[in-house]
Amino acid sequence: MPDITHGARCWTVGEGSNLLDALNGAGLNVPYSCRAGSCHACLVRCLEGEPQDARPDALERGRRMQGWRLACQCRVTEDLRVAVFDPEREGLPARVEALDWLGEEILRLRLMPERPLRYRAGQHVLLWSDGGVARPYSLASLPVEEAWLEFHLDCSRPGAFSKAARELTIGDSLRLGPLHGGALRYEPEWQGRPLLLLAAGTGLAPLWSVLREALRQGHTGPIRLLHFCRGESYLRAPLEHLAGLYANLSVELIDRHQMQHRLQSLRIASRQEFALVCGSGAFVDDCAKRLFLAGISRGQILSDVFVARDTGA
CATH class of the missing domain: 3.10.20.30 (Beta-grasp domain)
Known part of the structure; x- marks a missing residue:
């Protein structure tokens, strides 16, 4: 053996x-x-x-x-x-710059890394607490233009990292583990093609980054963003503000109780449309199935699944 x-x-x-x-x-x-x-x-x-x-x-x-x-x-x-x-030896130190509760459950965490972190919209990074708890989170910040790193943490369920996050204060230090890429991204060659962004809960975080990256690069095709949420969207105000600035952007905020009905009525803009989906496994599967039946090829459906760890772990 x-x-x-x-x-x-x-x-x-x-x-x-x-x-x-x-x-x-x-x-x-x-x-x-x-x-x-x-x-x-x-x-x-x-x-x-x-x-x-x-x-x-x-x-x-x-x-x-x-x-x-x-x-x-x-x-x-x-x-x-x-x-x-070893996060102490191999992780990147980052200082807590801002802690804002977006509603009662979502914590917007902004970190300032000790040195700039090169990343693209849609990527994830590991966050390490002082107690050695590590969890992956998608970056919600805009690469290049924002010096801080932004994360949207769903603290609605009990868990070791959620507990540690609730106890953070300005000036505390966390460690960043390895950066890794997800499927979500924006490609310049998509500039004139329709984009459909589908998010559930804090699955909005990477799509908030991808959306702003697309607009920063001058995307000319229509962009539709649908956010399925419990009650009011935690980014309602900034999303509606952005939609007011860009004529090619439409935003739809949908209560989760209406999710199945809305997905069943979903129509694609054209067969050239790219769809980016982020949320739980069941949500991503439902969206992918609906989009495929509506006429979008599997190669044009990009998705990331948020996997929930057992509570208390």
């Missing part, structure tokens, strides 16, 4: 053991959120040996060449020597 070595510790695990389970079973407390290779919270570096990786495409080539792997996607088939991601 293979051995795993971490620092001065070495222990034996069963052939084919999941690497994340093997590390946490030994008390290393490697964080995780989705266990699907999306959140990147469970990064470990393989210093010797190679695990069996179910999703080698989930990490960019440069990071893989450095030995990084997603522990949740790896099976231990030979001896390994690993190092877990």
